[in-house]
Amino acid sequence: MSSGYFPPNLLPGPGRVLAVFLDVALGRTGEAGIYSGTLATHTLASLWRVYAGFLVGIGLGIFLGLLMGLFLWAERALNLSIQVLRNIPITAWRPLAIIFFGLADRPAIFLIALGAFFPSVMNTIHGVKGTDRIVVKAGLMMGMNQEQLLRLIVLPSALPAIFTGVRLSMGISWMLVILGYLLLDANYAFRTDVVIAMMLNIGIAGYLSDRLLLLLRHSLLGWTRGVSIGG
């Protein structure tokens, strides 16, 4: 099967892609050439990069987002830098990442962390600042101290927005793994069929990661059923 408009070696049809995907996964037919049977290894490597970068990125993003949402001094100190830096395409950092971190996993994790950082920090700030002032007043009336206000009112209030940020971060993390070895490598080798099979793989892995987050969200944020759009 081919698309008919392009030669099959340039743009393989769905049947060919599926066959290659299965071979990359299972290594039975050898259709994927040197990539045959390498899916598990590459997926594990990607999973490690994505989750390591994602966790570093959202960890820092949520922490700084909380600081900036709560304290004017933190917002004043960091806002301008963040607003400037977040416009730079993450791929543009690649040369610097290699200079800082050398080759292999570390630069990739750095890039993914950077990409994951921005949605989390922005949404956390938004969530903290959106805390209902009347609810805060109610907390003060009950005699809550600063720590209790943060733990019992501000954090739960901000959680839906933080979660939205984390979901976006997860998506970006998977997008950035495209900088990973296999995809570019196959691209250079003109194996479009392998490239598309890998795109599919990333799509599926990203989707499953998002489902995982939604499961977590559901158990943590059941109360938002009535106040926000579920997902």
Next chain:
Amino acid sequence: MAEITLDRLGKLYPTGRAATRALEEVSLKIGDGQFVSVVGPSGCGKTTLLNLIAGFERSTSGRVLVDGRPVERPGPDRGVVFQEPGLLPWLSTRENIAIGMRIQGRGKAEIEARVTGLLQAMGLLPFRDCYPFELSGGMRQRVAIARALALDPRVLLMDEPFGALDAMTREIMQELLLRIWEEDQKTVLFVTHDLEEAILLSDLVFIMTARPGRLKREIPVPLPRPRHYSMVTSEVFVKIKAQTLELIREESLRAMREEEGVEG
């Protein structure tokens, strides 16, 4: 319970080079166990007055004393009910009522007993495990009142608590509040723009002037207790209403003229 004394209370809000005078020289005394209302034209500083007593804001002059002690910060001795319920959306009815007592470190058995009592008194027992989004506006406001009462405050401060409810629900809530107050006679300060509501509920109605808010008149309401909604047609009620309406009209007109004067 408690006495509230306002001593030449004033509040300025900085606005650019000038300052807005929200309250000026408000002195009054609310007796122990009294139910008083504060009414006045919009923007007269009613809510500011309540915020100062609650401790959410600090006065720029004068003092607020509750039982002779100056108010410095909010605290569980002054329960507040806001115009919006302001419930914690991630907590059930029961948890919303209990959380204040938990903060105060009360014992589990005491919390359990008190929450159940309040659920019963407020007609919320069937909804004890519901989240706020599952409740109607009137029920949410009942949870908010129960939450304030759970702390067993010496003073209950209510800022237009029924303003957002429909007329039918409002009447029911007013009667509910009367029953509860008649039982444990807390000192209540009730801010409203609804004159009938103020007269029906209160021993004393304070009428405020247009900005800057000052005390214009103090009108006692000699209606017998227990109060009932049917009293709104009584001769005493009608007379007091006519008298207060006139006073508020004066102030509202004055406020409008001043605004026009500023703009023109």
